[in-house]
Amino acid sequence: MKRIDPEILQALLRTRKAAYAPYSGFQVSAVVESADGRTFAGCNVETAHFKSVCAEASALSAMIGAGHRELAAVYVLGPGDKACPPCGDCRQRIHEFSRVGTRVILVDEHGRVLNDRTIEELLPDAFGPDSLDAR
Numbered sequence: 001m002k003r004i005d006p007e008i009l010q011a012l013l014r015t016r017k018a019a020y021a022p023y024s025g026f027q028v029s030a031v032v033e034s035a036d037g038r039t040f041a042g043c044n045v046e047t048a049h050f051k052s053v054c055a056e057a058s059a060l061s062a063m064i065g066a067g068h069r070e071l072a073a074v075y076v077l078g079p080g081d082k083a084c085p086p087c088g089d090c091r092q093r094i095h096e097f098s099r100v101g102t103r104v105i106l107v108d109e110h111g112r113v114l115n116d117r118t119i120e121e122l123l124p125d126a127f128g129p130d131s132l133d134a135r
């Protein structure tokens with residue numbers, strides 16, 4: 001089975017441990033890789049009123065805040081052995097900063113690739129920045 005870069009796995013494991021999920025106990029981390037190869041990690045953050053921030057959104061915010069706008073890949077690590085796919089909102093967020101072929105790679109805590117798809121596969125016929133050109 002294919003495995004991801006050990007440094008990305010370490011960032012995923014470290015950040016997942018920091019996830020704030022006292023209500024669900026469902027800790028998730030994400031690492032996004034910008035087009036120039038920099039990586040940014042994020043974790044899910046829950047609140048008592050149940051409007052949580054997803055790990056993917058958190059990692060994307062770190063990338064955007066550092067001045068990067070183009071996404072090469074997204075890695076997601078959830079709890080347990082099952083793949084943790086991005087929610088619909090996060091697919092839209094990922095699409096916003098994707099280029100053709102941006103990959104979304106779901107892994108387990110051993111770094112094994114459980115699922116590796118393009119954002120186009122995860123969000124076909126997406127509404128995005130180009131859609132607004134129709135105005």
Ligand SMILES: [Zn+2]
Pocket residue numbers: 054055056057086087088089090091
């Ligand atoms: Zn999400």
